[in-house]
Amino acid sequence: MEASCGDTHGVEVREIGGSKGKGLFALCKFSAGETIFEERPLVCSQFLWNQAYGYLACDYCMRPLETAEENAQRLSSNRQLVLPYPQCCNTKKENHVNCSQCEVSYCSVACQSLAWEQYHRVLCFGGSGGDSNHPLEQLQVAWRNVHYPPETASIMLIARMIATVKQAKDKEGAIHLFSQFCHSTVNEEEQIAHKLLGERFQVQLEQLRELLSKALFEECIYHWFTPEGFRSLIALVGTNGQGVGTSPLSVWTKNCDALDLPTEEKQHLNEFIDHLYEEVDKETGAFLNNEGSGLYPLQSSCNHSCVPNAEATFPYSNFVLVMEAVKDIEPGEEIVVCYLDDCNRHRSRHSRIKMLRYVKAIF
Structure with missing residues (x-):
């Protein structure tokens, strides 16, 4: 798998063996600050607890649907809060649309059409109006009951994977797209890839599997609905899910x-921004700019390092991941990443210094 670097191919996934399995390597030189590649996810989904707490995002691309001021008011529990420089907010409410059947929201007609063509025909509740007896509603409630915040994955990623296959004209091709992700139920230290695979959650895991089967069973991927197949799907989204940050407050x-x-x-x-984030911390805890997760083939091939040479960013305020070089990368060098979430990078300098000191202390 390759991505472009100008008019040439810039990166490739290589099998490297050992505990890492595979990695992403540069085929040409990238200078610090340069974009290595841009990538859209195969599927993406907002975290269900973020959705329940009122964070409004496009159901397809994760673009914020609330303004920066609305976002700040909600997170700080201060409905009287007024943000200065409103021109710095990118939210365009006049472009928002809802599905006429199930009322999910999109940032544009284009996103609504793309969702409908890829998976939403299958997932649309057909005007059920949030009927609590609908299998997909029950599935989401069951997930929230066993996966409290902070979320690290979403059952709706799996639902959208299945719906994508069900709607695809080339079902084998769609299945192959998802088969490239690592889906081992244990990692190199023989630890579980996701907490729901632990022994104490076996009853809840079986409940989730049964609800998913009831809602979305598809014969050509029947193995995904078996107990072991479902465990592999949980491992897949738990291991490969990339947090997607699209906070309107962060953009502002x-x-x-x-x-x-x-x-x-x-x-x-x-000083205003520092005080605002302090108020958010008091009311809602540490403000993390990962409101959902997505499956990105290239990004998922990047191995972790506490001394990274690249970082995943979301500069377009949607699900488009831009991998940027944070230092010069030579041809043949492995591209490795670490995390400091996008929201914290975009606080004022004073807050960034405090956060970086905290992250340094962790490592």
């Missing part, structure tokens, strides 16, 4: 940071 903060302001006004703005 980043855009504010780019404003050309007098020194005193800039300092006042930084």
Whole structure:
């Protein structure tokens, strides 16, 4: 699998053996700050607890549907809060649309059409109006009951994988797209790949499998619905799911940071942002900018390092992942990543320094 670097092929996935299995390697030089590749997920889904707590995102691309001010008001529990520099908010409410059948929301007609063509025809509740007896509703409730925040995966990723196969004209081709992901139920230390695969969750796991089978069974992927096949699917999304960050407050903060302001006004703005995040921390805990997860073939091939040479970013405020070089990368060098979530990178300088000190202490 390759991705472009100018007019040439810039990266490739290689089998490297051992505990890592495979890795992503550069085929040409990338300078620090340069985009290595851009990638859309095969499937993407908002975390169900984020959805339950009122975070509004496009059901297809994860673009925020609430304004930065609405987001800040909700997270800080301060409905009177007014954000300065409203021009720094990118949310375009006039473009939002809802599915006429199930009322899920999209940021645009284009996203609504893409979702309908890929998987939403299967997942649409057909006007059930959130009927609690609908199998998909029961599946989501069951998932929330066994997977409290912070979420690290979503059962709806699996549902969308299955729906994608069910709607695909080339079902074998669709199955192959998902087969490239690692789906071992244990990792190299012989530990479980996701907590739901642990012994204490076996009853709940079987309940999830039965609900998924009732809602979406498909003969050509019957093996996905067997007990072992379902465990592999849980392992797949648990191991490969990439957090997707699309916070409108984060985007507003980043855009504010780019404003050309007098020194005193800039300092006042930084102090306002610091205070705002402190209030968010008090009301809702640490504000993490991972509102959902997606399956990205290239990104999932990147191995972890505490000294990374690349990082995954979401500069378009949707599910498009942009892998950027954080240092010069030479041809033949492995591309490795680490995490400092996008939201914390986009706080003011003072908050970023505190967060970086915290992450350094962890490592």
